[in-house]
Amino acid sequence: MESQNRIWTTFRKKPMALVGMGMLAVALIMALFAPLLAPYDPNERVDVVPSDILAPPGEGHLLGRDDAGKDVLSSLIYGARVSLIVGFVSSFFSMFIGTTVGLTAGYYGGRVSNALMRFTDFLMVIPDLPLMLVIISVWGRGLWKIILVISILYWTYTARLVRSQVLSIKERQFVLRARALGASNYRIIVRHILPQVMPLIIAQAVLDISSSIIAESTLSFLGLGDPTLISWGMMLNFAFERAISRKAWWFLLPPGIAIVWVSLAIILIGNALEEIVNPRLKTHHLFNPRNMISLMLAKPLLVESESPPEVTP
Amino acid sequence: MTTLEVRGLSINYLTDDGVALNAVEGLTFSLEQGRSLGLVGESGCGKTTVMLSLMRLLPEAGRIVNGQVFFEGRDLLQISEGEMQAVRWKDVSMVFQGAMNALNPVRTVESQIIEAMQLHNVVNSKQDARKRAGGLLELVGITANRGKQYPHQFSGGMRQRAVIAMALACNPRILVADEPTTALDVMIQAQIIELLEELQRELNLSLVLVTHDLGVVAEMCDDVLVMYGGTVAEYASSDTIFNNPGHPYTQRLLKAFPDIAEPGSDLASIPGNPPRLDSLPPGCRFEPRCHVGNGEPICLEALPPLVEIEPGHYVACHLVKGK
Amino acid sequence: MEKIPILRIEDLYKQFPVTRKFIDRIKRSPKQVVHAVDGVSFTVAQGEILALVGESGSGKTTVGMNVLGLQVPTKGRILFDGHDVSDWATGRLRSGKNGDGLGRLSRRKQILSLRRRAQMVFQDPYESLNPRQTIWEIVVEPLEIHNLGLRANEKEARVRAALEDCGLAPADHFWSRYPDELSGGQRQRVVVAGALVLEPELLVADEPVSMLDVSIRADILTLLQSLRKARDITIIYTTHDLATAGYFTDRMAVMYLGRVVELGPTVEVLKEPRHPYTQALVSVAPVPNPRKRRQRVILQGEVPNPIDIPSGCRFHPRCPIATDECKKTDPPYVEISAEHEAACLKI
Incomplete structure (x- = not known):
């Protein structure tokens, strides 16, 4: 569609956005082709001699070995899978929940809106981390449980954003026109309101990816991650418990840097998108009367040195 | 005494790609102290650009490429920005849209x-x-x-x-009013028109009224300048413009304007759209919509000069001959 | 030709609550309402063009919205082809006239049957088209909503006919474009085309030309007029501009503060206005000829707040000929000629 082309053209002109895209591409490739890229399979049982445990980087093990004698680089590459799956899937779910709540509250207004928004506020003011900890410890650990917990806690901002946009869009004349044509509420929402809010939702969802990744890492770091999968947060957890005393920086730094890398990439992309799609005041006219009045009122300086305006005969 | 005189004013807008678009071409008029001039035209005809250039308040992309603007004998385009600031509001003031x-x-x-x-x-x-x-x-x-x-x-x-x-x-000596009655209710519009008329009489103001509303111009102005596609189409006294229009555009514009005194009369709009700045016709800018010409070569090739066809009545049309 | 009334408005009232400030709620100050429409009755015949003229706040747009069932009247009723519009628009018609069976349709079908027969043209062509839809999508959407069982080629024929009837020919040239690629006049034609594909019987045109350039206005008005001729559509044209109304409407209702103060054949009302408000409006309408400058009757002040409507005749505070009696008595309609009436005690 035309407007999407426009967004893409503007996007391409933003260097930071392109840097972000590049950084994200590296992570995506790592995740997609992990079995090809990783020198070892981290799930394979390895027989270790004591000198292998936390062995520093060297031949055959670029980033050294961890406390179980496994290759850190391979774990790091496989860990990208968990982080990215959690990031993308949770952000998709929270986008879905937030958009539905925001559209419903904004379009129908009244009591529906009040009830939904009070619930949203309630979730917003509750500190996320303790709540996640409680839910996971009651519910048990697992990849999908983590994804769900993050999704149901991270949609609130999207809901607020969508609702405020819908409130102004639904007053516009083309929505009234659709109503006069006999369009159902569902059609008005899906065909006329959603497309106007979509770019903002996408920008917000992209930013949500990075918060989801960080949330997952936090949970894993606190020992509540999926025990069957390697993730960067879990690597940090092990490193923190067992490697620090041995000064094994090669075990601690890589997962930390990886988390920062991916989050930064996504924030760069998200910020650029948001800058492009966020609605600003657009004026129909050549100029804004307020500025003109202040220009007209500019204090006479009576500086003689200024040159006359450009007049080419 | 002539308070404001504009001679051959031409203004270009530079696009981001460095192309110069000719927004106003060869604008000429003069305004006596205490008289009123109506600057009439459709949206995009350059009337707002002209108004801003008189004040030297053009947006950054605008360039005055030619012409003079004399205020009480002094060329406002040649004085310094500091001197210009003393002129704005004090000598020439403005009511913005x-x-x-x-x-x-x-x-x-x-x-x-x-x-x-x-x-x-x-x-x-x-x-x-x-x-x-x-x-x-x-x-x-x-x-x-x-x-x-x-x-x-x-x-x-x-x-x-x-x-x-x-x-x-x-x-101020001159008041420039850009669409001062647009977006107001009919009765308030009448109140503002009456107010401007009174002020003009009492303060001996010169008034430049920029508007698309022919009715307001007919009510208020002594002289009328009709703009089309950045050029002057016709410039004459109000009476001449409304009762003896020379330019085909003026004639059609008047036919398109409903007259409350003649309810039920026929209206004829002008087919087509005003030219866009980036695709101006090479010859007369009204030629594609003109009902008088039949694609005469001269209309297709040359921009018609502004000619005085009778005393005080200026028309820019190849096909209108002086009397 | 005998005129069949297709639309009958009976004593219509529409009020909007004023949202009270927090401080007013604490002070328990009384709830206030805006009296947008305050007792309006008239009928419109099949194939007629009626002008609803008034300043902002006169209630003309509200009348239009109620006629289409987009708002529900506070009091009074509107009958369109014999059915109560507010029931129709909410799908609550129970019995059908002449056994047309409308009352037996489902709610949704009732609503759609009203929408199909009564359509609207909006004021601002820059706002009333969805900027993310192509012209094709905009004009075909009504057909999709109403699911008329048309085949693809029939749909295309209908869209093409609607666009070309509205002066957008050849239609193929326009339908892949987006609204922001069109001029204001072309957009307004698309709006009209979008209403016409459903082949409605009633069209409410709410200030359709006030945002357009003078040279294009006549175009849109001529288009509306030709639609009446070609399709026998009934049109309600709301406007603040007497001159455009004078050009193409049959009858004119002048509104002031929620009430019709004068109603009659357009030419008669404009040539011989009887209500002092109409007289003032006619006298201040700018005439495009300096030789015809007239004595203007300028009313002082502005239209009062529709929250507190003046007692007696609502026009008396601004009326040049008001007397004490006007402060007390709400004037009844006085018949001036067969079809011409005005609400003033001084006639």
């Missing part, structure tokens, strides 16, 4: 009028300024003590009056 909705919401109406006077040093003391601001408000039909109120406490018509009072703060 939509200015009534752009008043500062957190300052009283009076203080906004006083600001203009203080910046131009036309008052000596605060009391003096208050007194004059009160007088100005009374002049435009607002009780002086309402000056202590904020813009949102004023109705639309009153805000427009306040904006006019502001424009008059420094006793």
